[in-house]
Amino acid sequence: MQERIPILQMGRVLLVTIQVDMHDRLALQLQDDLTNKISESGAKGVLIDISSLEMVDSFIGRVLANISSMASVLDAKTVVVGMQPAVAITLVELGLSLNGVLTALNVMKGMKLLERE
Amino acid sequence: MSSSVLATVISNGQEDLLKEWVQQQLQAEGMRRDLIKVEELTAQSREFLQRFQGAVGSGDLLNIRSMGWSPVLESIGELSRQRGRMGFTPTETALFVLSLKAPLTRLLREAHKDDPIKFIEEITVVGELLDKLGLFTMEVFLQSREEVIIRQQEDMLELSTPVVKLWDGIVALPIIGTLDSARTSVVMESLLQRIVETGSEIAIIDITGVPTVDTLVAQHLLKTVAAARLMGADCIISGIRPQIAQTMVHLAIDLSAVTTKATLAEALKTALQRNGMKVVSSSAV
Amino acid sequence: MPVLNSEVLPVRGEGDIVSVRQAVRKWAVEIKCSLVDQTKVVTAASELARNLLIYGGGGEVRLEKLQEGLRGGVRVTFEDKGPGIPDIPQALSDGFTSGSGMGLGLGGAKRLVNDFSIESEVGKGTRVTITKWK
Numbered sequence: 068m069q070e071r072i073p074i075l076q077m078g079r080v081l082l083v084t085i086q087v088d089m090h091d092r093l094a095l096q097l098q099d100d101l102t103n104k105i106s107e108s109g110a111k112g113v114l115i116d117i118s119s120l121e122m123v124d125s126f127i128g129r130v131l132a133n134i135s136s137m138a139s140v141l142d143a144k145t146v147v148v149g150m151q152p153a154v155a156i157t158l159v160e161l162g163l164s165l166n167g168v169l170t171a172l173n174v175m176k177g178m179k180l181l182e183r184e
Numbered sequence: 185m186s187s188s189v190l191a192t193v194i195s196n197g198q199e200d201l202l203k204e205w206v207q208q209q210l211q212a213e214g215m216r217r218d219l220i221k222v223e224e225l226t227a228q229s230r231e232f233l234q235r236f237q238g239a240v241g242s243g244d245l246l247n248i249r250s251m252g253w254s255p256v257l258e259s260i261g262e263l264s265r266q267r268g269r270m271g272f273t274p275t276e277t278a279l280f281v282l283s284l285k286a287p288l289t290r291l292l293r294e295a296h297k298d299d300p301i302k303f304i305e306e307i308t309v310v311g312e313l314l315d316k317l318g319l320f321t322m323e324v325f326l327q328s329r330e331e332v333i334i335r336q337q338e339d340m341l342e343l344s345t346p347v348v349k350l351w352d353g354i355v356a357l358p359i360i361g362t363l364d365s366a367r368t369s370v371v372m373e374s375l376l377q378r379i380v381e382t383g384s385e386i387a388i389i390d391i392t393g394v395p396t397v398d399t400l401v402a403q404h405l406l407k408t409v410a411a412a413r414l415m416g417a418d419c420i421i422s423g424i425r426p427q428i429a430q431t432m433v434h435l436a437i438d439l440s441a442v443t444t445k446a447t448l449a450e451a452l453k454t455a456l457q458r459n460g461m462k463v464v465s466s467s468a469v
Numbered sequence: 470m471p472v473l474n475s476e477v478l479p480v481r482g483e484g485d486i487v488s489v490r491q492a493v494r495k496w497a498v499e500i501k502c503s504l505v506d507q508t509k510v511v512t513a514a515s516e517l518a519r520n521l522l523i524y525g526g527g528g529e530v531r532l533e534k535l536q537e538g539l540r541g542g543v544r545v546t547f548e549d550k551g552p553g554i555p556d557i558p559q560a561l562s563d564g565f566t567s568g569s570g571m572g573l574g575l576g577g578a579k580r581l582v583n584d585f586s587i588e589s590e591v592g593k594g595t596r597v598t599i600t601k602w603k
């Protein structure tokens with residue numbers, strides 16, 4: 068049995084808190100689980116809290132971007148929240164700008180953003 | 185040379201050697217008696233002699249980087265650092281080890297009264313050894329000075345980058361003076377850090393006080409804006425002077441994705457508006 | 470240049486990429502890299518370890534702690550006996566991928582570190598070396 072990142076449902080919003088240094092398969096698993104859960108639950112928003120993540124490389128970045136586009140196809144908005152400054156600086160240097168992905172400073176602000184959108 | 189001869193000589197003559205050496209140090213030209221007390225000097229010298237004797241007994245006399253010498257190097261390191269901080273010059277610091285030469289020479293001469301050849305052999309090795317230790321002292325001394333300078337530079341950089349909270353949810357970074365790459369990255373990092381700490385969704389970077397912007401600095405600015413966006417905050421750049429605007433166009437730096445305002449006041453107005461506030465004159469209410 | 474310490478990690482599966490990241494992080498902390506620099510070198514290492522696994526068919530990662538005068542550094546070497554890279558400048562350019570990636574790994578890793586070098590021979594393998602100085 069493979070470990071999984073838990074998805075929390077809060078009304079029409081799904082909340083995922085990533086706390087481990089994800090290996091690639093775990094990230095892909097999350098991508099699968101989230102898309103299934105969105106269509107099952109009819110959620111309108113997804114919050115991915117990455118404030119504990121110490122690093123985002125091109126693979127994880129791509130998974131975040133994919134989740135956002137897949138959710139958008141299923142009519143849900145995705146907000147990536149809590150990216151640390153060092154991680155953000157590194158991602159920019161790497162050349163990944165995550166265009167089209169919504170971002171917020173923390174979960175609260177992410178919620179507000181979803182309400183507005 | 186069998187190291188045991190030197191070791192025996194030292195251990196037999198220990199107290200005399202210590203006294204003579206301390207005396208040498210005190211008399212040496214440039215000894216800072218104002219900076220160090222005799223008791224302290226004696227204690228330092230005794231400690232050193234013990235370690236020195238141990239190293240001579242166990243280690244390779246010509247390779248001070250070998251294991252046996254590490255307690256000695258450690259003690260020299262500590263002493264050089266301390267003296268560097270206290271304001272000794274490099275020469276004054278190196279005197280510690282170098283002034284051991286005369287008393288050791290005397291001890292060896294006595295031990296080899298009947299064998300001048302042996303004496304010369306030994307004294308050559310001891311001389312070389314002490315020179316090496318002297319050079320090592322200088323090395324550590326300079327290194328610790330350099331560390332102090334680097335630390336001061338880092339402190340300066342941080343002092344020169346005050347990120348201020350202008351309003352709830354709005355921070356500003358007024359940059360004054362020339363931006364080089366090192367300073368820009370320190371400045372930008374502290375801005376991003378403050379965005380997180382204050383939970384500010386808007387950051388104003390004011391470059392009114394910056395005389396010139398080159399490609400590298402402009403790129404840094406744009407990267408900071410991109411990083412802030414990834415974190416969930418928007419940047420406004422204000423105070424781009426006409427010359428800088430021209431340079432940016434010449435350098436083909438694309439600012440179209442960034443909000444720019446002529447003055448810090450206007451930037452603040454825009455920021456307040458985005459946060460759902462409005463500035464009006466009180467008489468107009 | 471004095472090498473103070475070294476360690477070799479095999480990369481055979483995905484879990485090993487995580488181990489490489491963690492080992493590089495540990496060493497970057499030891500030489501007192503700033504948090505940003507730690508993150509940069511860890512991210513570069515993650516990219517290169519993944520390339521090593523996916524394109525090189527696995528291999529070895531060597532970590533070395535360096536000391537040059539006042540500054541400390543971490544050097545990480547990624548070596549595989551895979552198919553090699555026929556056109557290195559092309560592989561380094563952003564956006565080029567022969568697989569399903571975004572083609573950012575090599576070029577990005579280069580931007581994230583102080584020294585970067587790559588040697589590759591078709592049919593023999595690839596070696597990428599990066600160094601981050603404090």
Ligand SMILES: Nc1ncnc2c1ncn2[C@@H]1O[C@H](COP(=O)(O)OP(=O)(O)OP(=O)(O)O)[C@@H](O)[C@H]1O
Pocket residue numbers: 125126516520521524525549551552553554560561565566567568569570571572573574575576595
């Ligand atoms: N160790 C290697 N052995 C053989 N070919 C390699 C190796 N590393 C990289 N390459 C080649 O270089 C290309 C570019 O690599 P790069 O890491 O920049 O992009 P990617 O891995 O394709 O995508 P990304 O890293 O953005 O997910 C790869 O597609 C592959 O063809």
Ligand SMILES: [Mg+2]
Pocket residue numbers: 516519520570573574575
């Ligand atoms: Mg890659």
